[in-house]
Amino acid sequence: xxxxxxxxQRDAEDSIEQVISRYxxxxxxxxxxxxxxxxxxEDGPNELYKPPKPTLLMLFIMQLLGFIIILLIIAAVASxxxxxTGSKRDDPLSYTxxxxxFVIVILNAGIAAWTEHKAGDxxxxxxxxxxxxxxxxxxxxxxxxxxxxxxxxxxxxLGTGDVVPAxxxxxxxxxLKVSEMALTGEPDDVSKTWKLKPKKEGEPEKLxxxxxxxxxxxxxxxxxxxxxxxxxxxxxxxxxxxxxAGEEGPKKKCYCLPDTSANQTPLQRNLxxxxxxxxxxxxxxCVLVFIIGVILDRKDLDNLDSPSALYMVLIAVTLAVAAIPxxxxxxxxxxxxxGCSDMVNQHVLVRKLAAVETLGSASVICSxxxxxxxxxxxxxxxxxxxxxxxxxxxxxxxxxVGKITKSDGGADATRDMAVRSTLLSGVLCSNTTLEKVKDxxxxxxxxxxxxxxxxxxxxxxxxxxGHNEKVSEDYPRVIEIPxxxxxxxxxTVSDVSGRSTVCEDGMPLPSGTKYMAVCKGAPNFI
Numbered sequence: 001x002x003x004x005x006x007x008x009q010r011d012a013e014d015s016i017e018q019v020i021s022r023y024x025x026x027x028x029x030x031x032x033x034x035x036x037x038x039x040x041x042e043d044g045p046n047e048l049y050k051p052p053k054p055t056l057l058m059l060f061i062m063q064l065l066g067f068i069i070i071l072l073i074i075a076a077v078a079s080x081x082x083x084x085t086g087s088k089r090d091d092p093l094s095y096t097x098x099x100x101x102f103v104i105v106i107l108n109a110g111i112a113a114w115t116e117h118k119a120g121d122x123x124x125x126x127x128x129x130x131x132x133x134x135x136x137x138x139x140x141x142x143x144x145x146x147x148x149x150x151x152x153x154x155x156x157x158l159g160t161g162d163v164v165p166a167x168x169x170x171x172x173x174x175x176l177k178v179s180e181m182a183l184t185g186e187p188d189d190v191s192k193t194w195k196l197k198p199k200k201e202g203e204p205e206k207l208x209x210x211x212x213x214x215x216x217x218x219x220x221x222x223x224x225x226x227x228x229x230x231x232x233x234x235x236x237x238x239x240x241x242x243x244x245a246g247e248e249g250p251k252k253k254c255y256c257l258p259d260t261s262a263n264q265t266p267l268q269r270n271l272x273x274x275x276x277x278x279x280x281x282x283x284x285x286c287v288l289v290f291i292i293g294v295i296l297d298r299k300d301l302d303n304l305d306s307p308s309a310l311y312m313v314l315i316a317v318t319l320a321v322a323a324i325p326x327x328x329x330x331x332x333x334x335x336x337x338x339g340c341s342d343m344v345n346q347h348v349l350v351r352k353l354a355a356v357e358t359l360g361s362a363s364v365i366c367s368x369x370x371x372x373x374x375x376x377x378x379x380x381x382x383x384x385x386x387x388x389x390x391x392x393x394x395x396x397x398x399x400x401v402g403k404i405t406k407s408d409g410g411a412d413a414t415r416d417m418a419v420r421s422t423l424l425s426g427v428l429c430s431n432t433t434l435e436k437v438k439d440x441x442x443x444x445x446x447x448x449x450x451x452x453x454x455x456x457x458x459x460x461x462x463x464x465x466g467h468n469e470k471v472s473e474d475y476p477r478v479i480e481i482p483x484x485x486x487x488x489x490x491x492t493v494s495d496v497s498g499r500s501t502v503c504e505d506g507m508p509l510p511s512g513t514k515y516m517a518v519c520k521g522a523p524n525f526i
Contacts, residue, residue, distance in 0.1 A: 004234055011169050011229045012209035016194060019169045020227055023153035027171050027227075030137030030155040039151035046150045046166055046231040048241050056117045063109035068275030071282075076101035078317045108333045115337055134165045135450060144437075144450065154228045159431070160483060161452055162219045167235045168226035170194040170211050175222035175482050178213050183236060189220045221484050223431070267357040271332065282323040286316040380457035382407070386418035392461050397434065397447040399463030414465050421507040426458040427471050429492045429518040434459045435469070452483075467503070478515060489521025 011019050016027075025031050031039075054062070063069070080098035083089060132147045137155040147165035150156065156168060164178065170192060177189040184207045193210050208214065213226065215235040232238055293312035300311045339356040380392045383404070390413050394402020404413045413419050432451030438444070449456035462471075479493040497514040501507060509516070519526055 004230070004239065008167070008212075008230065008236070012212050013196075015196065016169065016171045016211075016227075019229065020171070023227055023229070025153040025155060025227060027155060027225075028137070029140040031151070031153050032139055036138060036149075036151050036154065039153060040149060043151060043231060043234075045148040047148050048238055049233055056113060059113035059116055060109050063112045064105070066275065067272050067279065069105055069108070071275060071279045072101050072105050075317075075320055076105070078320065082314045082317045111333050111337055115340055132163060132165070134162065142450070144448070150228055150231060152228050152231060156226060156228060158213070158219050158224045158226070159452060160219055160221055160223065161454075164213045164215055164217045164219065166215045166228045166232075167230040168213050169229050170213060170224055170226040172225040173222065174224065175484060176213075176219070176224040177221040178217045179220050180208060180214065180217050182216050183214055183240075184208065192224065194224070194226075221486075222482050266361065267332070278323065282320045285323065286320045289319060290316040378453050378457050380461045383419070383422065383461065385416075385422040388416075388418060390416075390419060392464070394460075394464065397449055397456060397460050399434065399447065399460050402464065404461065404464055415505050417505055417507055420465050420467075420505050421502045423458065423462040423465055424467055424471070424503045424506060425516075425518045426520065427462045427467055428475055428477075428494050428516070429490055429520045430455040430458055432456050432459050433469065434463060475516075483521065487521070488525045489519055491517060491519045493517045 011022075014022075020027055024035070064073070076098040079101070080095055083094040083098070133144050134147050134150065135142055135144050135157040136150065137143075137157065138145075142157060147163075150165045152166075154166075155171070156165060158164065158176070170176070171194055173192050173194045176192045178192060180186055180190050186207065190208065191210070192213055196211060212229075213219075213224075214237065215230075216237045230236075230238075233242060290312045293315060294309055297308045298312060298315075299308050300306050300314075336356050339360070343356065343359075377396060379394075379396065383390045383392060389407040391405050391407050391410075392402065393405065404416075404419055405411060406413050430451070432449050432455035434447060434449050434456070436445050437448045447460075449459060475494040475496060477492055477494050479491075481487075481491040483490040493515050495514065496502070496509060496516045499509055499513070500511075501509060502516070
């Protein structure tokens with residue numbers, strides 16, 4: 001049976017027709033929904049390995065593994081054991097100290113485990129809502145799916161700004177470049193092609209095949225289409241993850257619980273160190289007290305016949321119980337829980353209780369604003385055409401909400417020649433489309449753009465003035481020079497033959513005009 005490396009090499013060296021046939025798919029129609037579902041069950045989701053989410057019971061047990069908590073448990077057991085073997089073993093009040101410590105330990109572990117469990121559920125739900133999506137061809141239609149449901153044989157459509165969802169063999173490529181820094185460490189963008197080129201004698205070996213793109217790499221320029229050849233841990237990045245993890249797999253504590261010592265916060269480390277110091281000091285003091293007491297032959301005044309050693313054991317254990325501060329874990333947990341509740345009121349989820357203290361210790365937070373502090377949706381709020389400034393109303397991608405008005409006076413500008421002509425030109429020089437889709441979970445209908453996020457605001461604004469989805473049919477595209485990160489502009493030529501104006505209520509065209517060129521991009525390059 002061929003290894004993953006041998007299969008990948010064969011996919012890179014065979015013709016695209018052979019690769020498509022090998023994965024039982026079609027370039028134009030893609031996989032059927034039934035075939036995709038079958039492959040998803042067979043191969044599993046297109047994800048790198050993630051350790052299973054700890055259960056509430058496991059979280060509870062993990063709270064009991066702190067050094068200071070273990071000391072408290074030992075002290076409680078020792079206190080109850082000594083009292084059970086002493087003269088007051090029939091007195092229920094003699095067990096009060098041990099029972100109180102156990103209640104504090106259980107209450108502390110319960111609060112921390114429940115808080116982390118609920119935060120984990122909320123974060124998992126949030127991650128499902130914000131999963132990356134990609135366009136694929138299924139049943140002959142271009143549809144958007146989450147990257148975790150991509151399977152081998154899927155025909156994926158790539159555009160500038162997309163992240164390659166899986167390892168792919170290219171079938172189409174137009175000025176396509178990808179950043180393979182995460183995979184190879186090379187800082188420069190790599191040009192890709194769908195055409196196989198014979199290797200020339202003496203030509204140096206390339207780090208990655210020109211006809212393949214790999215999971216996790218960003219598309220920095222152009223567009224393309226290809227067939228998925230590997231997903232999940234079968235991808236190149238997945239094999240790297242396996243090498244990093246090694247054969248031992250994730251580290252365990254006590255042979256069953258995950259070892260989280262490498263991810264401890266400053267507060268957790270300080271508490272562990274405090275517990276260790278208190279524990280060692282208490283043991284040393286208790287041993288000294290025991291030795292001195294035995295040497296001096298100290299005995300229980302209520303029971304002079306009992307051995308001196310037994311009495312000193314009781315004294316040493318009592319001293320150890322008193323020395324260990326059983327209130328520290330509970331006070332810390334309650335304080336952090338209050339802080340966590342305050343963060344929730346500010347719409348911030350905290351997965352680990354101790355992270356509240358770490359966040360409070362931060363003096364500077366550096367964050368990329370795009371998609372982090374914003375919704376990640378680019379919208380148009382102002383436009384300028386023919387020397388006039390206009391305001392664009394509405395919110396999000398819904399073209400039925402809001403309208404375009406003049407900034408000076410607020411008059412309706414929906415039928416203004418400059419507005420209609422400018423927005424149509426913008427749509428003609430864009431590849432993004434807008435359509436209404438239904439959420440499979442809630443059944444709610446919403447408007448969703450397909451394509452480049454920077455072109456979506458232009459398409460939405462054009463819909464507000466009446467330029468519908470048939471623009472591409474009414475104005476056939478003759479030439480397209482795609483956007484390039486080096487050229488910083490895009491140019492299209494559209495057929496406008498037979499038209500006297502650019503559009504209804506639009507700018508007039510010279511008599512006999514057949515084609516109209518539109519260029520968009522950085523002003524200093526245009």
